[in-house]
Structure formats: C-alpha cells, structure tokens
Amino acid sequence: MTILVTGARGAVATELISLLRRRDLLVRPASSSPGEPATVRCDLTDPSTFPAALEGVDSVFLYAEPSHIDAFVNEAVTAGVEHIVLLSSSAVLAPEAEANPLAKTHADVEHALASAPVRSTLLRPGAxxxxxxxxxxxxxxxxxxxxxxxxxxxxxxxEADLAETAAAVLADPALGGRAYTLTxxxxxxxxxxxxxxxxxxxxxxxxxxxxxxxxxxxxxxxxxxxxxxxxxxxxxxxxxxxxETTADVEWLIGRPGxxxxxxxxxxxxxxxx
The missing domain is CATH 3.40.50.720 (NAD(P)-binding Rossmann-like Domain)
Structure with a gap:
C-alpha cells in the first residue's frame, strides 16, 4: 500500500510520515515546495501536479484546499485511490458554517469528497x-x-495526537469511512x-x-x-x-491525548x- 501525504512539511504531516514508516508502510511525502529528493511535488492549487503525485497511490492524507478539489478527486479516482483521509475542522459543525470563511474552506472539501466514488474519512480537530x-x-x-x-x-x-489518529485510520481500513471530532x-x-x-x-x-x-x-x-x-x-x-471534549482521540490511539x-x-x- 502506497500512502500519499500532502503538506509533508507541516507539523502534522511530518509526524505522520514518521509514524507510517515505523509501521513499515510505503509513504510518498508530497509538498508544493519539496525540500528533499524523496518528496514529490503536489501543489493543491495546481492541478498539473496531481497525476504524477497520485500515480500508484492507494490512500491519501489530504489537507483542506478547496480551489481545485474536484480536479484532485477526479484524478485520485482515475489513479485508483481507495481511501482519502482529510484533515478538516470541527468548525464545519457550527451553525451557518457555510458563511464562515474558516469553516467554508473545509466544508467545500468535505462536500467534494462526499459526492466522490472513493471512501473518505474526516478528521475534525478543534484548536x-x-x-x-x-x-x-x-x-x-x-x-x-x-x-x-x-x-x-x-x-x-x-499535533502529534492528530498525526497518530491519521496513522490509525490509514493503517486500519475498518476505522475509515466516517467522521471523527477530535479534541x-x-x-x-x-x-x-x-x-x-x-x-x-x-x-x-x-x-x-x-x-x-x-x-x-x-x-x-x-x-x-x-x-x-x-x-x-x-x-x-x-x-x-x-x-465539550470528545473521546474520539482516545478511541483511535488507545490512550488519552x-x-x-x-x-x-x-x-x-x-x-x-
């Protein structure tokens, strides 16, 4: 199984890559500005970078960038991606989330995934x-x-707990296909x-x-x-x-956050x- 991790230079993704490699999973780090030879270029605002980044990929850890999400999802489906784990936000659960510029970014990506023929898991952290x-x-x-x-x-x-929750759902398909509110x-x-x-x-x-x-x-x-x-x-x-805090983190990683x-x-x- 090959896992594409977007935003590879971010705090969550950096820890996630280490966790997945410790599980002996094949990871393809991706960034809009790759700093290492092992990192592929995947700029979520540039659809021309999607095909090469997604080729041969089974699962994706995705940051919420709505500008070309439909193109990304279409390319992922074409490439045979089976599972997308989105780092979303609990802001999408707030009343009138669509009118909130912070929530709408994540909500737009969630909507695109919901209508796509690919299994998706939504990680919704708060602060x-x-x-x-x-x-x-x-x-x-x-x-x-x-x-x-x-x-x-x-x-x-x-952020390390967020990475552990993402690693859990990427490594165990039985945990995917639903939304988690993470606090x-x-x-x-x-x-x-x-x-x-x-x-x-x-x-x-x-x-x-x-x-x-x-x-x-x-x-x-x-x-x-x-x-x-x-x-x-x-x-x-x-x-x-x-x-209000939830137990989703503890349930996914087996210990309190x-x-x-x-x-x-x-x-x-x-x-x-």
Whole structure:
C-alpha cells in the first residue's frame, strides 16, 4: 500500500510520515515546495501536479484546499485511490458554517469528497495546541500578550495526537469511512493557557485585554479582515463557555491525548528569549 501525504512539511504531516514508516508502510511525502529528493511535488492549487503525485497511490492524507478539489478527486479516482483521509475542522459543525470563511474552506472539501466514488474519512480537530505559537513573539520580547477574550475556551489538541489518529485510520481500513471530532483532553481558557506557558518557561507571562479593533490592528499584517473577524466571533462564542471534549482521540490511539501542559513543555524554547 502506497500512502500519499500532502503538506509533508507541516507539523502534522511530518509526524505522520514518521509514524507510517515505523509501521513499515510505503509513504510518498508530497509538498508544493519539496525540500528533499524523496518528496514529490503536489501543489493543491495546481492541478498539473496531481497525476504524477497520485500515480500508484492507494490512500491519501489530504489537507483542506478547496480551489481545485474536484480536479484532485477526479484524478485520485482515475489513479485508483481507495481511501482519502482529510484533515478538516470541527468548525464545519457550527451553525451557518457555510458563511464562515474558516469553516467554508473545509466544508467545500468535505462536500467534494462526499459526492466522490472513493471512501473518505474526516478528521475534525478543534484548536491546535500549536496556535499558541502566535503568542511567542510578545512573550520573548517581554510584552504582554493581547487577548480580546481572555475567558474564551478551546480544546487545544497536540499535533502529534492528530498525526497518530491519521496513522490509525490509514493503517486500519475498518476505522475509515466516517467522521471523527477530535479534541484535546481538556477545555482551557486563553488566560489558562498563558498561565501554563508561564509555568513551562519558568517566567511570569502577562496579558492585556484588548478590543476587537485593537486585536485586528495588531494582526493585520498576517490575517485578512474576514479571517480575523471569524476568529474573533469564534472566541466570543466560547467566552465563558467550556468546550465539550470528545473521546474520539482516545478511541483511535488507545490512550488519552497529550495535555496542553505537555505541549508547552516541549515548546518552551519558542517562548524563551
């Protein structure tokens, strides 16, 4: 069995490739900008790269890129792909997801897979633990972290646990063909995550509460206004409302997921001057 892993340079895919190889499965890493000879070029925004990447492939680990998803699915079917595992998002489960630019990207890909004659598995994580890296610059510089909603809850999931869930469904066909809502093992506020990072680094990390407009001004260099508004709306909806966690991660990998404190300890150097 040959498994194509798209986005091979990403945190989840990098760990997934290692896990699959440890199971003695044949992996074909793929990236839009291959950095190693063993990595094939598969740019999900460029359909001309699909045929060579998919040739002889049985299963695919796919990142959600909707721009040419129909072409990708058609080429996968032509190549004889039997199983596609999509890294989607639990945002697709929210009311009016189609109007949310964060959710719509994933929903469009899910819809394309649902109508295709190929078995698909949907992995729907909530917040990634790695999202906390956005706070690393102010922490390292000694500035307070700007939080528009300090009491907003999320369920940060460790990227390594996401990789393990993907490896499980790719290696065992009996687990595929359905959707999984993946969460971290605990629901934490932004302020609680800051406190955990402080303990992991051995430093006090301050935060300040800012308005929506102040936060959008700070993030304008790397977040478009629609995305920033969607993130703010999501945080507002979870302000003071603990996130409901699921048992899907534990069921797939046979143990509870890693805590945010574990992630913080592993990445403490990123927050240290």
């Amino acid at each position: 990634f633990a790695g999202n906390a890296l956005a706070w690393s610059w102010p922490v390292k510089s000694g500035a307070p972290v700007s939080l528009p909603y300090p009491g907003s809850y999320s369920d940060p999931i460790h 971290g093992p605990e629901s934490l506020t932004c302020a609680e995550q800051i406190d955990i990072l402080g303990r992991a680094t051995g430093r006090h990390i301050a935060f300040r509460t800012v308005t929506r407009e102040e936060w959008k001004a700070e993030t304008a260099g790397y977040l478009s206004e629609p995305i920033a508004d969607a993130l703010l709306d999501w945080q507002r909806s979870n302000d003071g409302v603990p996130t 890693r805590t945010f404190a574990t992630w913080a300890q592993e990445h403490a150097a990123a927050f240290t001057p």
